[in-house]
Amino acid sequence: MKQTIADTSSNHAEILAIHEASRECVWLRSVIQHIREDCGISTGKEAQTVMYEDNATCIAQLKDGYIKGDRTKHILPKFFFTHDLQKNGDVQVLQIRSSENLANLFTKALPTATFKKLVCQIGLSRIKDLKLCNHEGE
Numbered sequence: 001m002k003q004t005i006a007d008t009s010s011n012h013a014e015i016l017a018i019h020e021a022s023r024e025c026v027w028l029r030s031v032i033q034h035i036r037e038d039c040g041i042s043t044g045k046e047a048q049t050v051m052y053e054d055n056a057t058c059i060a061q062l063k064d065g066y067i068k069g070d071r072t073k074h075i076l077p078k079f080f081f082t083h084d085l086q087k088n089g090d091v092q093v094l095q096i097r098s099s100e101n102l103a104n105l106f107t108k109a110l111p112t113a114t115f116k117k118l119v120c121q122i123g124l125s126r127i128k129d130l131k132l133c134n135h136e137g138e
Helices: 010-038 056-064 077-088 112-121
Strands: 049-053 091-095
Touching: 010 049, 010 056, 010 077, 010 091, 049 056, 056 077, 056 091, 077 091
Parallel strands: 049 091
Antiparallel strands: none
């Protein structure tokens, strides 16, 4: 997702990113709800959507909600939308270690070992490592 607002700190960037992800989550949940209703599928209480975040400060601020202070005075209160979603039980923000965060595969230069581990976790393989079946000889 393209970031549209300049940030002033890594924490600010994380809050903006999780805000955008939360908005997408709400939209996707409503699309799924409409599909279920149109197909006549019962719609009980939906499970929380789990969102992973590797910035502990961001998680703490989202848990407490918007508190104006020296570190958050430059962040608009609307970006704490994720806090409201957590209170309502729609999303759950969990901490993940940076070395295990699959998103880092696409956003950071990683050591080779970490890169290979994350590539494996998302199920990518090199074509030369795949065993191709020979349809003519079978």
